[in-house]
Amino acid sequence: MIERSLTPRLLDTLAHAPATALLGPRQVGKTTLALEAAHASGQPFLYLDLESEQDRAKLEQAELYLGDHLDKLVILDEVHRAPGLFPILRGLIDRNRRAGKRAGQYLLLGSASLDLLKQSGETLAGRIAYLELAPFNLQEAQGHSADQLWVRGGFPESLLAPNDSRSLRWRQDFIRTYLERDIPQFGPRIAAETLRRFWTMLAHHQGGQLNTAQFARNLGVDGKTATSYLDLLVDLLLVRRLTPWHINLGKRLVKSPKVYVRDTGLVHALLAIPDKETLLAHPVLGKSWEGFIVETLLNCAPEGTQGHYYRSSGGAEIDLLLSWPNGDLWAIEIKRSLTPKVERGFHSACADLKPKRKWVIYPGAETYRIAQDIEVMPPASAVAELAANA
Numbered sequence: 001m002i003e004r005s006l007t008p009r010l011l012d013t014l015a016h017a018p019a020t021a022l023l024g025p026r027q028v029g030k031t032t033l034a035l036e037a038a039h040a041s042g043q044p045f046l047y048l049d050l051e052s053e054q055d056r057a058k059l060e061q062a063e064l065y066l067g068d069h070l071d072k073l074v075i076l077d078e079v080h081r082a083p084g085l086f087p088i089l090r091g092l093i094d095r096n097r098r099a100g101k102r103a104g105q106y107l108l109l110g111s112a113s114l115d116l117l118k119q120s121g122e123t124l125a126g127r128i129a130y131l132e133l134a135p136f137n138l139q140e141a142q143g144h145s146a147d148q149l150w151v152r153g154g155f156p157e158s159l160l161a162p163n164d165s166r167s168l169r170w171r172q173d174f175i176r177t178y179l180e181r182d183i184p185q186f187g188p189r190i191a192a193e194t195l196r197r198f199w200t201m202l203a204h205h206q207g208g209q210l211n212t213a214q215f216a217r218n219l220g221v222d223g224k225t226a227t228s229y230l231d232l233l234v235d236l237l238l239v240r241r242l243t244p245w246h247i248n249l250g251k252r253l254v255k256s257p258k259v260y261v262r263d264t265g266l267v268h269a270l271l272a273i274p275d276k277e278t279l280l281a282h283p284v285l286g287k288s289w290e291g292f293i294v295e296t297l298l299n300c301a302p303e304g305t306q307g308h309y310y311r312s313s314g315g316a317e318i319d320l321l322l323s324w325p326n327g328d329l330w331a332i333e334i335k336r337s338l339t340p341k342v343e344r345g346f347h348s349a350c351a352d353l354k355p356k357r358k359w360v361i362y363p364g365a366e367t368y369r370i371a372q373d374i375e376v377m378p379p380a381s382a383v384a385e386l387a388a389n390a
Contacts, residue, residue, distance in 0.1 A: 002156070002354040005139050009303070010131060012036045016075070017129040018093045019106040021079075023262065024133035025237050025263075026182060027174060029110045029156050033133060034075050042098070043104060046075040050081045068091035070105075079108040087306070090123045098350075111182065112235055134235065135159075135263050136384045137299045148381050150292045151276045153265015164275045171269035175199070179370050183232065194219060198229045200260055202239060203270040207287035209256045210241070230259070238262060242294065245321050245353070247333040252313040264371050267291065271351070283352065289336040293361050293379060294320050300383045316348035320353070332382075335362050340376055 002033065013020045024030050038045040046069050048055040058065050062085055066074060079085065089106055096105050107129075114232060135154025138146060144159060152158045154168045155174070161167035161383035178194040178358045179199075188229040201215055216226035241257040260268045267288055273279050279288065297320060310318040320328040331353065333346050340362045350358060360376045367377040377385070 002136065002140055002142070003134070004033050004130060005137070006133055007033065009038075011040060012106045013129045013131060014041055014107065016103050017127075018044075018097065018103060019089065019108060019124055019128040021108045021110060021128055021130045022133055023110050023112065023130065023134075023237065025155075026111050026178070027155055027157060028133055028135055030133050031077055034077075034109055036227070037140050038073055038075060038107070041073065041104065044071065045074050045075060047075045047077070049077040051078050054189075056082070059085070065092070066092055070099070070101070073104050075109065077109045078111065079111045080112045086123045086342070091125065093124075093127050100179060107204070111237075114129055123230050125294075128254045134295070134299045135265075136294075137294055138380055139300055139387070147276060150264055150289065151268060151279060153263040154212060154266070155263060155265060168269060169267070175266065175269060183236070189273075195229060198226070199233065199238075199261070201229075202259060203267045204284065205259065206267055206284055207258055207290045208253065208261055210259050211256070212304075235356075238266070240295070242307060242309050242324075243356050245310045245318075245323075247353075254311040258309055260294060262291075262295055264288050264292045264295070288335045289363070290334045291317060293332075293334045296379055297361075297382060297386065299323070300380070300386050304384065310349050310353065312349070312352070313346070315345045316352055317345040318349045318353070318355075328357075329353055329355040330359065332355040333358075333360045335360055337362060338364050340370075342374060343369065346364045 010020070010022065011034065022034060033046065048058065050056055059082065066088065076085070079374050086355060093105055128215050135322060136149065136159055139153060140280050141154065141159060143147050147157060151166070153171065155171070158167045158171050161170060175196070179196055183190065183195065198215065198219055198232050201218060210232070212226050218225045230239065234241060238261065240260045242251070242260065244254055246253060246255070261270070267284065268279060271284060273280065274283055279285060279382065294307065297369050301322060306323040308321045308323060310316070310321050311316070318331045319334045320332040322332065324330070331350055333342060338344045342360060358374045359382060360370065360374060361379055361382055362376055364378055369373060369375055
């Protein structure tokens, strides 16, 4: 069992919120974590999988059935399949509150994003807390190198596969299952092959600025349709829009978000890259590494930290800008080189924003300075530094 860094936050939320929503892509380990947390909480619990016909049948009269289990933590897996439950849960939560039980009533697991679940769960406003479980990160994947995590991605079945070919086969099956079975549950019917082409285009475009019109032309659809495809993949926590940093500096700033397929293992599967040797000769190499570092740092950053990028029309640029809850900014440059050099655009951007820390993340093993205020460090050291500053 690999311990998840989200476990303490989940236990704390269960101890203080009536309902908790644990969100993440399929096969990321939500059920395993939920059951582990339920055991650790020490209270009796009930697990229902809403993809199981038998468990759905129990909820034909949901208010009656769940009313018999008010003394338990009820775990509802794949809860997005039953949006009609939310009004019932609201009444049961309020009944339990009046009886003196104010926390740890429901743990809801879903494969859709916070926004998608909020639309169904508006009736639980003020009664529910949201947590997101991402694939394994460097803090969690002890015993696995950063390169292995980068190439295979962080989904448990992919990372822990006995060899690269089995890992790739699992990711290819995962993509096929998502396209043919899972995605049709979340919106209008979309041809699986069209969505696969779009997802593959995003992988080729990894880390690039979003140009919806270009995607639409390549797919032969209109701009609104291409935008809806992107929104769906973002809602399913499979793609990230990294928004630009905006501040009134009297300069023209780039305003289009950058887009990343969040798990680099899926990037490589979509592009038919089977192993590290093939990846090292592929044009996506640099942007794949950039996406891996962006996801690693955002997943390991303390709660409330926001990620952006910065680019001006004059060439000032920062790959990743971490905005801390106290207002501090950390500027991060990402280089796939053992002898990284900081370009003029980074210095110009730092002169504009005056960040508190300046890092260059590279694939080497040592941490050192290339200027008085610029540190070069490997990913593992950056993750440890983020944890120390939490």
